[in-house]
Amino acid sequence: MKPAPFIHHKPRTIEDAVRLIAEFAPDDGRILAGGQSLVPIMAFRMAKPPHLVDINDVAGLDRLEVVDGMLHVGARVRHAAFRQNAAPGPTGAFLGAVMRNIAHHPIRTRGTFCGSLAHADPASEWCAVAALLDAVLVARSLDGQREIPVRDYFEAVMTTALRPDEILVEARLPLLAPDARFGFCEFSRRSGDFAIAMCLVTLRVEQGRIRDARFGIGGAEAFPRRLAEVEAILDGATPGETVWAEAARVAAAALDPLEDAVTSGAYRRDLVQSLALRAFKQVEA
Numbered sequence: 001m002k003p004a005p006f007i008h009h010k011p012r013t014i015e016d017a018v019r020l021i022a023e024f025a026p027d028d029g030r031i032l033a034g035g036q037s038l039v040p041i042m043a044f045r046m047a048k049p050p051h052l053v054d055i056n057d058v059a060g061l062d063r064l065e066v067v068d069g070m071l072h073v074g075a076r077v078r079h080a081a082f083r084q085n086a087a088p089g090p091t092g093a094f095l096g097a098v099m100r101n102i103a104h105h106p107i108r109t110r111g112t113f114c115g116s117l118a119h120a121d122p123a124s125e126w127c128a129v130a131a132l133l134d135a136v137l138v139a140r141s142l143d144g145q146r147e148i149p150v151r152d153y154f155e156a157v158m159t160t161a162l163r164p165d166e167i168l169v170e171a172r173l174p175l176l177a178p179d180a181r182f183g184f185c186e187f188s189r190r191s192g193d194f195a196i197a198m199c200l201v202t203l204r205v206e207q208g209r210i211r212d213a214r215f216g217i218g219g220a221e222a223f224p225r226r227l228a229e230v231e232a233i234l235d236g237a238t239p240g241e242t243v244w245a246e247a248a249r250v251a252a253a254a255l256d257p258l259e260d261a262v263t264s265g266a267y268r269r270d271l272v273q274s275l276a277l278r279a280f281k282q283v284e285a
């Protein structure tokens with residue numbers, strides 16, 4: 001099918017983009033970023049926005065740089081930008097490793113980091129990264145600019161604190177410590193498909209003990225989150241089979257799994273236990 005008719009607006013400044021989305025959002029007008037989620041939805045006529053505010057020419061939204069220990073990711077930064085080290089140290093390597101799990105190469109060259117956060121698919125890798133790293137999301141509207149901590153951002157499946165008249169102009173990710181290690185493991189039925197579940201871990205090892213453990217899940221619940229009960233087990237423990245097994249068991253038990261026609265909650269719970277173990281093993285490597 002083809003999309004329903006729409007009017008395409010192509011502002012060049014953030015002020016014009018904000019003004020346009022303020023005007024058209026009440027009529028279901030939408031921001032167009034990479035179009036890799038919105039356009040298929042429009043083609044299926046699951047969405048019929050009469051106005052699209054295309055932000056691909058908006059100046060200043062393409063920045064990808066570290067400022068005061070935070071990686072600033074502008075609204076035009078594509079998934080593919082993370083292929084080379086986009087940030088110093090383990091943060092760049094971690095983001096690169098995660099990016100390789102997102103869709104296929106052509107989609108990665110168009111789809112944007114911030115578009116993924118705005119779309120908030122439960123299985124979005126970038127949403128899981130944002131939750132794991134305690135990202136700050138910067139939203140702009142006619143009312144000005146506000147910063148949304150990620151813990152206040154995700155509300156339900158594909159539902160966020162972003163208002164329809166707001167543009168997510170930037171995501172800010174705190175950098176990992178220079179000696180941080182990471183693990184990422186997801187499962188999807190075919191390469192490039194959305195994941196059924198994923199586990200993410202970052203930690204440091206100091207004098208043989210785990211420090212600053214972060215553990216997150218994605219794809220398995222309505223939206224991604226850190227699991228504090230798993231982090232409590234990891235922090236202070238000696239890395240190895242025993243703590244990995246216990247932490248993976250607790251991760252599975254803590255889950256409030258999504259269920260759908262083909263994937264039961266019990267299956268997702270088992271999957272999280274296995275994926276957590278594999279992610280922990282990567283930390284050892």
Ligand SMILES: Cc1cc2nc3c(=O)[nH]c(=O)nc-3n(C[C@H](O)[C@H](O)[C@H](O)COP(=O)(O)OP(=O)(O)OC[C@H]3O[C@@H](n4cnc5c(N)ncnc54)[C@H](O)[C@@H]3O)c2cc1C
Pocket residue numbers: 030031032033034035036037038039040075101102103104107110111112113114115116118119121123124125126162166167168169192193194195
């Ligand atoms: C075959 C296929 C496989 C895919 N597999 C994966 C996958 O494995 N993992 C994954 O994470 N994604 C996957 N995707 C989705 C892809 O990553 C999209 O790029 C991403 O979800 C949305 O980014 P976008 O820039 O394309 O946003 P768009 O499609 O342009 O927009 C998506 C939604 O977000 C809104 N929006 C976009 N940017 C902003 C902004 N800056 N401020 C406010 N609202 C905004 C739009 O209005 C729209 O409602 C897949 C897509 C396809 C087609």
